[in-house]
Amino acid sequence: MAEQLRSDGVEERKARGAFFTPPEIARFMVDWAVRSKDDAVLEPSCGEAAFLLPAAQRLHELGATRRAVGKQLHAGDIHHDSVAQAHQVLASEGFSAQIEVGDFFLKDSAANFDAVIGNPPYVRYQDFSGASRAASLQAALRQGVRLTQLASSWAAFTVHASAFLRPTGRLALVIPAELLSVKYAAQIRRFLLDRFASVRLVLFETLVFPGVLEDVVLLLAEGSGGAQSFEVFQARTAQDLATTLPKQWLKFEPAPDEKWTGALVSSDAYRLYDEAAAGEDFEAMSEWGATYLGAVTGHNDFFTLTQADVEQWKLPPSELVRISPPGARHLRGLSYSTHDWRAMAAAGERCLLFAPGAELSRAARRYIAHGETLGVPTGYKCRVRDPWWTVPMVAKPDLLMPYMNHERPRLVRNGAGVQVLNSLYGVKLKVSRKKLGQELLPLAMLNSLTLLGAEIVGRAYGGGLLKHEPKEASRLPLPSETVLAQVATPLKDVQKAVGALLARNDLPACVAIVDTIVLRQHLGWSEARLGAIREARVALMQRRLTRGKGKHGQD
Template sequence: MLRSTAVQVKADTARLRKARGAFFTPDALARYITDWAVRSVEDRVMEPSCGEAAFLLAAVDRLAALAATRTGQAVLPHLDGVELHPESAQAARELLQSAGVEATVTVGDFFTVEPRASYDAVIGNPPYVRYQDFSGENRTRSRQAALRAGVTLTGLASSWAAFTVHAAQFLKPGGRLGLVLPAELLTVNYATDVRRFLMDKFATVDLVVFEERVFPGVLEEVVLLLADGYGQGPTDHCRIYQAQNADDLANTTTPRLWRPIPPGGKWTSSLLTSETLGAYSNLLGSASFTPLETWGDTTLGMVTGNNKYFALSPARVAALGLDASDLLRLSPPGSRHLRGLDFTAAALDELGQDGSAVWLFRPAGEPSDAAWAYIEAGKAQEVDQAYKCRVRRPWWRTPLVRPADLFLTYMNADTPRLSTNKARAHHLNSVHGVYLQPEHRKLGKDLLPLASLSAMTLLGAEIVGRAYGGGMLKLEPKEADALPVPTPAVVEAARAELSAQRPKVARLLSGGQLLAASQIVDDVLLIGELGLPVSEVKALRQGHAELTARRTARGAEAKRLS
């Protein structure tokens, strides 16, 4: 009979564990995944990056339980591990030996181990090293390992992405892959090919998501990946289970079916309830909502290379004696001033009076004498040596981007905002510019910022955007292109009622009451114009609230741990 015995081992330091991305797995997670993955006493089991063998020890107990149902047959477990850290590998061997089994634990980099399709189950908790710290030969080996499986990873990929793909290559046909992965699997762009790989290669892909964090003191949220039937895919759907925390895994919800469209696209919507996902998917697939790119193009703003030098307040302009020909009207760096429906010339003037940088130093032709003096001062301060300045001629002339029809905020505490650029100001790369199609320009400038406040668009922003440190929601231009907004036809049909509600919505936004403003837009567009049931609109609002709460909770936790 196999047995599992707890053994005290020399503790590893937190600093060294963090450096190599090692976070030891709670026993409940290891046992849940192992009990799912290991089906027979004959199963060969591998735990890559095994640490102190949490999953292999769980496999000992699982095999013992399976053996107890059989009589007259000895159990000879086939357990293998790979571990980069020699002391952890030795601790794993001692723990397994104390549990009554001999297992092979190889010391080395998992990415240098040649895949051999000989395992029934590959289980574990991959190291999590962010791309900033995952560099050099380690990154090169990981990307090569993923590429052998046909998966191309960008330079932004963290270590777990290549690890997941490489681990699957060790499975026999029909084998099971059970991993603890960062919730980044669901949301980040660099995991697109990983998500597609899983859907292509496995017959079933299940995900377990958690309401609470499962690693004490660690900010990163996790999901459990349970992929079955290697080499027997593709599948077009996932099954989503939900648990409160690691100790609640026995009480996971009844799974719900979820189809990612496309398979490699973001899986953020898998976190939604069935009611919310149904309402969102129905609108997304209807003729009533469309990606923002239908209205126009979203582009990055101008990059100066040194905003403190190039973006100037009126007082600074006066002190320097610059001419009007040396300057362009500028939406100040940042986006705090872009929380309403319009950005007007009066608002720009008021910002300037308050000391904001509302002028861009950019002589269009021959600089004035004062401008030449300022240019020489910039050289003395080595502004011309900044990378963006150094690679352009002349260094002091920022490449021009024409004034946009709309501004779109891209770093947001609440939600991305569209504002009509009535001031015709230029913008820096702290906001995006939306350039409307000629046939949609008048309608879009009049009403798209208002119509984009519906719960559908707010929820869509949480799905297509990405959460960053501090709980901020970031929207890159490609993600903005996919933002679901009402079609021009729907906005035109609701023009009169939207226009009537515009003053009230503007007042609410100026008072910071985004959700109250959104509810007015919902009443006009979703309920009044499109005839959606109130229950579906509530589901959309609830979905937005839940995803926003997840994001902001991460931000609050990050501040607590910093």
């Protein structure tokens, strides 16, 4: 009946973040949250009774009279028509509820409920503004959660809804799967573990909301006092959910502020990944060396120079430093050589950095004066430097690492011995590991376990880009020093062939070669084990790319 009563169209519902919940999901969540005929139940964004009706039915089945249901069942919605239709849906089945029209974020919290259930409105931060947004941020702040300007509406809703629960109460919400991975949701992940005694998530292998590309998770949280872990159950479809709680849950114990991305892959695949990444055959990249951001010039157009610029200003070589040109499109292979650098310089790329010493040449003084006429010293980074034209340099890296990628992370040998700007990370290897790591890590990292790790520790940005902050990059699982030394000869034998395949952008062929040498032949992995890791990596990558098609920069 609810379907027949909807008066507004898809675009109108989408604008206010209303996506109606499949009945299998609503019933499953209600049966979990409502456990006694005396439970007081709140549905803060009732829509057209997708949760209210099964909640009324559940209370009645547990022994509550219809009159009692009308007193115990509370709801609200900002949309007048939805509230009217919710009343009609309940009345058609002989039930009633206390339903208010209004903005949930303006409702004073009172811990009077045994269960809070529902599907919060999902409005992305770009469209979530004005008084309602301000009220949402204040509501979250009252619970000790300071949300960023990138937070979508569901984040504050989840925090505010928790404030209505009794200490033993239960929270059952449908929320976006971005809870697990995006940066701004770190506060929500931390809040859930701090606030509740138990946090469980139900994930789906397929999209379960008709016509909606957003992945969702079912949040089932209860009790008070804090939890060290959360548990996950993976269902294939909404229809797979029985009315009883699943029995097999996978436990995760995340480090503080760590993303929960690993929960997006199958339980078996994550166990295999976790065992391998924590074992003696793999090490975090931090064991190989330090990862850091390149130098910040404050004004690339002034400080980075082409060969023609150098000739025009007659700048001497002593006041120039060779750099990897801004950007990362030229770093596709295993090595960036002196030949590569010279070719780019000859092609007019900005391959040199203006870096005069304490004693300035006459040409440098002229160029600095030119910069002053352009207003370069007034920029923030230049303004706080003394003198403004001295760019603080970082250690010359052994490996170059682009931190934004579509398909895979990249380590590139710094064969040209160039400096890096902040469009790249530098990796400075430990002295004892430098020769082995510089030569073979760019090749050895093209294995399926490292590539899966990149998806798990990284974060998705607009357009499906995969980004690694320095701390995240330092956690990439790489073959250990011992393993890499043991497979050095066969890897060197295929280095040229893999380089040629990378030039043709044939990553699967490259990964197959490295997997065979490192994982299959040396470590003795079975094809089934390797297949599970590969499938998990593809699943996370495809999820990221699919999400990127519909979002722009939300993280």
